[in-house]
Amino acid sequence: MNFVTGNVKTELSSANGFICLKQVSKSYLEGETRRAVLRDTSLCIAKEQFVAVLGKSGAGKTTLLNLISGIDRVDSGEISINGLSLTALTDHESTLFRRKNIGFIFQFFNLIPTLTVWENVVMPLELNGLCNEAGRKVAEALLREVGLFDRKRTYPDRLSGGEQQRVSIARALVHDPMLVLADEPTGNLDEETGDAIMVLLNRMTRQRGKNLILVTHSAEAARAADQVYELHEGRLTLREGSWA
Ligand SMILES: Nc1ncnc2c1ncn2[C@@H]1O[C@H](COP(=O)(O)OP(=O)(O)OP(=O)(O)O)[C@@H](O)[C@H]1O
């Protein structure tokens, strides 16, 4: 299995790897001063696990996801998925890796407003050259599973927040990524809708054997995770009572 493209030499042995951060540091320059966001922190996630990272606003949760997805670069340390060093990839390889292997879910849904529900869901297929009959069948099945196939011609602004997030879940899974990254996915929803979204996200990622990494300030949203970490002062620590 090749995780990047057909012409990159990083061949890997199996599709379900694990995710490892080794002594990762990241800081941002703020005027003259350097502000450390992650300090020499490590994390290892077994394949198919759901890991939640809890942290306050500004703790570095989004930064962490941006590093794992290769949107941003570490200052030092290494991030690898199933033995493939993401930190060694070029920007172009990193973009291809992300497009193929990662699904994203965001607080503000990030659906494209000028595209219909259907067009939003098939977008990752289009980007990966997979929008063929088989791909469209997967998109249809996912939209049915989140209960929104009958709204496929609707535009996102006609949907409630919970409905938009259900579309986002379908979009995050349509290209069969190995890893789903969720950044505060319930942060813009009422409690009941947020709970329903987490039930759906947990079920749909587990059924498909995906890794799910959720970052949130909500312990409630993290309830179904296999492990819960806390991100505090740049370090990740396993929460007591959360089994590794
Ligand atoms: N591109 C950047 N340039 C400079 N500083 C940044 C950048 N991205 C993040 N930061 C800083 O890094 C720190 C962590 O930000 P981050 O967005 O990761 O926090 P967060 O835990 O996701 O917060 P929230 O819960 O509010 O979304 C913040 O102090 C932020 O200002």
Ligand SMILES: [Mg+2]
């Ligand atoms: Mg954030």
